[in-house]
Amino acid sequence: AARSDDGIRVYLDGALILDNWRDQEAVPARVELYVEAGEHLIQVEYYENGGDAAVSLGWELQGLYPAWKGEYFDNTALSGQPVLVRNDNEISFNWGTNAPDPRLPSNNFGVRWSRSLLLPEGAYRFLARADDGVRVWVGDRLIIDEWHEARADTYEGYIWLDSQPHKVRIEYYDGGGNANVNVWWEQVTRFSGWRGEYYANRNLDGPPHFVRNDDEIDFNWGTGSVGYGLPADSFAVRWTRTTRLQTGTYYFAVQADDGVRLYIDDRLVIDEWHDASGALYDVLVNIKEGQHKLVLEYYDRGAHALVQMAWRLMGTATPTATITPTATVTATATVTQTATATATTAVPPTATFTHTPTATATPTATATATPTATATATATATVTEAPSEEPTLAATEPSSPEPDDSDE
Known part of the structure; x- marks a missing residue:
């Protein structure tokens, strides 16, 4: 046990066992470790920066249970x-x-x-x-x-x-x-997925309560607790990872109850740091090929706790559909058909997330032909990709149904 004003370092047989090398009042510090019987070298380093000066060091045998x-x-x-x-x-x-x-x-x-x-x-x-x-x-x-x-x-x-x-x-x-x-x-030093830092407060203050590897961000804790001593309400999480992305426009979507913030390469692209009942937020981001840092911050105030995140590379395919209608002979030759269908892929996902970070969306268009003449008509449907503008960050409100759970 040591007490010092200001800094102190203690070595045992050349190994640093106590390191309080900083300005401080005379506060106690303790170290417990197993030591073999015999002669040992103890070295103490101390400095005084100003004000009161005090230093003390002592030790005692802890008992019969070294392990x-x-x-x-x-x-x-x-x-x-x-x-x-x-x-x-x-x-x-x-x-x-x-x-x-x-x-x-x-x-x-x-x-x-x-x-x-x-x-x-x-x-x-x-x-x-x-x-x-x-x-x-x-x-x-x-x-x-x-x-x-x-x-x-x-x-x-x-x-x-x-x-x-x-x-x-x-x-x-x-x-x-x-x-x-x-x-x-x-x-825990290696993170194959997300580095998840869990805090026992809503502001991500102080050291984390615990840190773990999360393979994906897809959690619905409901009114229960995350576990490991974390409270069921008033907690926060920061997830961080670096991943390689291709060049293109990416669609990012986050659903949260309550607040959420998304950063891409330290740039804030979704900022919804407020109470919410499972709201869905999304954004389009133009990205160049390479390694990119993603950070998602989330907090839960109370009641239900939910957070999900997914992203995908927007597709560029332009498939065509050819329809050959069945011929019918009538007195009046009238042909009615739907000629061209246009579909855009910039549609928010539903609350059911599919975590496929590099998947390419392949839209499907359907054309309907209803002829009433003796003829063989061919209709062609063309699918066009949503325009990709130079980096535009635009969050849209989802058209999907509201989730069942809500904070009252």
């Missing part, structure tokens, strides 16, 4: 006093149909593991595989809650951690049959 403190109970509710308490180096057990210890039953037992965990600042994913129930807390956040019978199912939870120690608690029970449990974690 996980495992408390084993003879019931599934983890009630009463544990039958066994021991240090477990890791949570990776496959007891099968046996008991973890002769003092415990082979079925209907529970375990609580706890420890302090110090990790580099960043986004983390915790994973648990259990037969049967498992719960994971990081700090005061319940990020995995699967307290039910299962057959070695795998669950995941997400959280953003700062560089301070965090208490982690794992609870597990076996209801019968095979008993196994594994818990591990990993830092």
